[in-house]
Amino acid sequence: MLIFDADAWIICPIVFPLAASIFFFLSRRTGPVAAPVAALATGVSIIILLRQLLLFGPRHYYIGGWQAPLGITLRFDGPAVLMLAMTGLTGIGITLYARGYFSFRIAAPKRVGRHERQERFFWPLWMMLWAAMNGLFLSSDIFNLYVTMELVSIAAVALAALSGKPASQIAAIRYLLVSFLGSLSYLLGVVFLYKTYGILDLDMLQDIAGAAPGTRVALALITIGLLLKTALFPMHFWLPPAHANALAPVSAILSGLVVKGSFYLLFRFWFEVFSGAISIGALNMLGILGAGAILWGALQAMRQQRLKLLVAYSTVSQLGYLFIAFPLASLEGNMKVWGAVIFMAMAHACAKSAMFMAAGTIYLHIGHDRINELVGIRAYLPVTALAYAIAGVNLMGLPPSGGFIAKWLLLSASFNSMQWWWGVVVMVGSLLASVYVYRVVCQLFIIPEGYTIKKQYPRSHLLEWPAFTLALISLLLGLFAPYPLHILTIGSSNVATIIPGGPP
Amino acid sequence: MLTTAPAKYRRKRIDPLVVLVFFLLAGVTAMLGRTICIMPQQMPGLENEVARHLHNSGVASPVTAVLLNFRGYDTLLEVMVLFLAVLGVWSLTRATFVGYMGDVSPVQLAMVRLLAPFMFLVAAYLVWQGSHLAGGAFQGGAVLGGAGVLMLITDLPWLPMVPARPLRCGLALGPVVFLSVALGCLIWSGGFLVYPLQAAAFLLVLIEAACALSIGLTLAALFVGGRPYGELMEEQPYEGGSGQGDE
Amino acid sequence: MMSTNLLYSLTGLVLFALGLYALIVCSHLLRKILASNIMSSGVFLMLVSTAYRAGNGKIDPVPHAMVLTGIVVSVSATALALVLACRVQETSNVTLVREEYQHDTSGA
Numbered sequence: 016m017l018i019f020d021a022d023a024w025i026i027c028p029i030v031f032p033l034a035a036s037i038f039f040f041l042s043r044r045t046g047p048v049a050a051p052v053a054a055l056a057t058g059v060s061i062i063i064l065l066r067q068l069l070l071f072g073p074r075h076y077y078i079g080g081w082q083a084p085l086g087i088t089l090r091f092d093g094p095a096v097l098m099l100a101m102t103g104l105t106g107i108g109i110t111l112y113a114r115g116y117f118s119f120r121i122a123a124p125k126r127v128g129r130h131e132r133q134e135r136f137f138w139p140l141w142m143m144l145w146a147a148m149n150g151l152f153l154s155s156d157i158f159n160l161y162v163t164m165e166l167v168s169i170a171a172v173a174l175a176a177l178s179g180k181p182a183s184q185i186a187a188i189r190y191l192l193v194s195f196l197g198s199l200s201y202l203l204g205v206v207f208l209y210k211t212y213g214i215l216d217l218d219m220l221q222d223i224a225g226a227a228p229g230t231r232v233a234l235a236l237i238t239i240g241l242l243l244k245t246a247l248f249p250m251h252f253w254l255p256p257a258h259a260n261a262l263a264p265v266s267a268i269l270s271g272l273v274v275k276g277s278f279y280l281l282f283r284f285w286f287e288v289f290s291g292a293i294s295i296g297a298l299n300m301l302g303i304l305g306a307g308a309i310l311w312g313a314l315q316a317m318r319q320q321r322l323k324l325l326v327a328y329s330t331v332s333q334l335g336y337l338f339i340a341f342p343l344a345s346l347e348g349n350m351k352v353w354g355a356v357i358f359m360a361m362a363h364a365c366a367k368s369a370m371f372m373a374a375g376t377i378y379l380h381i382g383h384d385r386i387n388e389l390v391g392i393r394a395y396l397p398v399t400a401l402a403y404a405i406a407g408v409n410l411m412g413l414p415p416s417g418g419f420i421a422k423w424l425l426l427s428a429s430f431n432s433m434q435w436w437w438g439v440v441v442m443v444g445s446l447l448a449s450v451y452v453y454r455v456v457c458q459l460f461i462i463p464e465g466y467t468i469k470k471q472y473p474r475s476h477l478l479e480w481p482a483f484t485l486a487l488i489s490l491l492l493g494l495f496a497p498y499p500l501h502i503l504t505i506g507s508s509n510v511a512t513i514i515p516g517g518p519p
Numbered sequence: 520m521l522t523t524a525p526a527k528y529r530r531k532r533i534d535p536l537v538v539l540v541f542f543l544l545a546g547v548t549a550m551l552g553r554t555i556c557i558m559p560q561q562m563p564g565l566e567n568e569v570a571r572h573l574h575n576s577g578v579a580s581p582v583t584a585v586l587l588n589f590r591g592y593d594t595l596l597e598v599m600v601l602f603l604a605v606l607g608v609w610s611l612t613r614a615t616f617v618g619y620m621g622d623v624s625p626v627q628l629a630m631v632r633l634l635a636p637f638m639f640l641v642a643a644y645l646v647w648q649g650s651h652l653a654g655g656a657f658q659g660g661a662v663l664g665g666a667g668v669l670m671l672i673t674d675l676p677w678l679p680m681v682p683a684r685p686l687r688c689g690l691a692l693g694p695v696v697f698l699s700v701a702l703g704c705l706i707w708s709g710g711f712l713v714y715p716l717q718a719a720a721f722l723l724v725l726i727e728a729a730c731a732l733s734i735g736l737t738l739a740a741l742f743v744g745g746r747p748y749g750e751l752m753e754e755q756p757y758e759g760g761s762g763q764g765d766e
Numbered sequence: 767m768m769s770t771n772l773l774y775s776l777t778g779l780v781l782f783a784l785g786l787y788a789l790i791v792c793s794h795l796l797r798k799i800l801a802s803n804i805m806s807s808g809v810f811l812m813l814v815s816t817a818y819r820a821g822n823g824k825i826d827p828v829p830h831a832m833v834l835t836g837i838v839v840s841v842s843a844t845a846l847a848l849v850l851a852c853r854v855q856e857t858s859n860v861t862l863v864r865e866e867y868q869h870d871t872s873g874a
Contacts, residue, residue: 079592176607
């Protein structure tokens with residue numbers, strides 16, 4: 016009677032980190048040793064899912080064997096698996112980096128006990144967050160999405176407050192209140208949907224959702240909730256302090272992954288489930304906010320004096336590109352825009368986590384992150400400095416990075432659909448990005464005359480190489496562009512079935 | 520702090536921003552209310568679906584069937600949310616509250632000694648009743664948590680000495696049992712959370728009992744608001760003397 | 767009755783709006799947490815009112831289960847928020863940002 020269904024692999028990316036989280040809570044010493052194993056297992060299960068997708072196409076998995084209106088359905092299709100792959104890749108990198116980070120700090124303690132506490136709770140919290148992120152990408156039930164989002168945000172808040180600094184705790188409680196508000200707004204939208212249609216499954220909603228009065232209100236409420244969590248421009252106020260004051264691996268998680276979760280949902284809601292209920296005006300509104308985010312975030316990033324704040328503001332700016340895609344998707348074929356969005360998200364996840372890791376390594380070695388005093392880092396952290404520079408190339412959108420492909424797709428979509436102004440915003444944003452990237456990179460690579468290395472720390476490979484590898488992946492993503500774009504076409508239902516040529 | 524407001528606070532000037540927020544919200548609420556009024560009021564939900572499959576769920580109460588069987592995955596994640604709350608709270612701070620809140624009157628002590636065992640019984644009854652009437656793990660767990668809070672504020676002498684390891688295991692019991700049952704189903708009947716029909720009733724009660732215990736402990740632990748002293752004791756022998764903050 | 771459902775839904779909506787107003791206007795952290803709780807109560811009231819079925823006494827059990835889940839989620843978030851607020855007050859004493867700011871300006 017022992018059967019193991021091949022379809023059941025779909026729950027593994029959720030169950031592995033979940034089990035790991037409980038295990039790390041129970042046995043406090045195993046975290047550093049077993050976390051890379053758990054991360055690898057999750058990565059392997061995602062690769063198997065990817066292979067299944069290529070072989071069999073998109074699938075649905077009915078949890079508990081109950082079909083759609085009654086039970087909860089998991090589904091994996093192109094976009095979901097690509098987001099899983101993004102999380103897996105970045106997650107493995109962050110796990111390795113966190114190991115190096117904590118062992119470095121425990122080896123050179125300022126206050127005994129503090130780092131042990133942080134490491135002890137980091138592992139279960141991070142694994143829980145990872146499980147919830149995977150659940151969010153796979154779930155196809157609007158109420159289940161609410162629960163996974165809450166799991167993500169509670170874990171994210173606890174992680175953000177983990178450093179124990181007063182600034183990080185103030186930022187964390189603000190983050191908690193904002194994301195609680197966002198969740199409630201989303202839940203109210205769910206209530207309206209359930210009142211109108213009496214079902215919770217996304218695919219079924221997609222079939223029957225029309226322009227009923229309840230639908231628009233629900234979509235508006237859900238959108239506001241998700242925008243708050245994604246930190247789009249006027250609602251971004253909580254993001255920079257929360258991301259900049261956390262521990263370095265936590266900043267990488269929050270900035271690289273967590274904001275992508277709610278954005279992914281938003282995109283699916285707008286272009287799959289409720290594509291019948293949206294209006295051009297609303298799309299342009301989101302595009303304008305995105306343009307505001309690009310410009311404002313970049314300008315703020317240029318003004319910052321601290322490296323981590325600069326990187327955090329650049330997240331605000333980069334998130335704006337994702338929203339530029341909204342008005343473009345309505346006129347141009349969806350394919351290009353889906354491709355641009357997924358590319359942007361993947362490349363940004365790798366590059367931004369690499370940047371935060373590099374910033375954290377620099378902070379650990381010289382004890383501050385004031386940009387104007389960063390000269391000469393290259394002399395003793397060459398790999399980290401290079402990782403920062405490569406990640407910066409991706410943010411600027413120079414070829415062959417993933418960011419370049421994304422921006423190219425956005426640009427061509429905007430000119431093809433005669434909405435050239437969005438293309439102008441993209442170009443101006445890239446120009447501003449190069450300003451704030453060069454500002455730091457110049458400092459890192461200058462070695463003034465007579466410069467001597469003050470203090471030698473033991474080299475930690477785990478601190479340097481994960482960041483470098485992730486940055487390199489984000490750089491080389493552009494060379495392999497057709498492959499993810501091909502995966503994208505497999506799943507999503509309303510994506511045109513044109514298989515794109517190579518990178519332009 | 521707020522009770523002793525000086526006179527000048529009472530005569531507050533009205534902030535124009537507050538007025539703006541008020542009218543904006545009033546407008547939005549009116550719009551939402553109008554939408555509710557024009558929406559069809561009696562849409563069929565999922566009650567017919569639930570009724571059709573209830574006999575396959577292993578329990579007689581529809582709410583419990585939805586909670587643990589039809590939408591059991593939601594509940595699994597929800598148990599994880601509670602677990603996560605304890606994790607988050609413990610990661611933030613050590614417990615400062617050890618149960619002592621001034622003098623405990625002998626009446627209170629006697630009452631709690633009488634009440635607590637009774638509350639345990641009620642909790643167990645609620646869990647058992649959940650399979651056919653209203654009740655279940657969360658109701659039982661809430662009563663257990665209430666008993667825990669009562670015992671905490673009564674300063675029972677043995678409470679601060681609860682060792683950390685059994686406490687951790689108790690907190691994780693619900694998540695562990697739920698997750699292992701779900702995975703066991705995967706191996707036994709080929710699907711995640713697909714309970715075998717003949718064992719469904721037993722498995723659901725098992726999950727409910729384990730979750731109720733963990734929920735009760737979780738609520739009491741959240742009330743304490745920090746990790747207990749036994750937790751992390753070996754690793755940080757010096758933190759105790761360094762005051763509250765570990766900034 | 768048609769109006770029963772409507773009454774509870776509208777009450778829930780008003781609670782949501784009241785909570786939102788307080789969340790925006792009040793500056794004290796504890797009040798903000800309370801306000802968010804009132805908001806969530808409003809949403810739950812609306813959700814549970816959809817379970818009501820006129821006449822035959824049958825109810826829709828799915829919203830009940832959802833509300834139960836939602837309550838647990840909101841309890842967890844509230845617990846974390848309260849402990850975090852306590853920590854914030856211990857380490858930096860900013861729960862009363864606006865009041866203390868007024869104190870300082872009036873004293874100076």
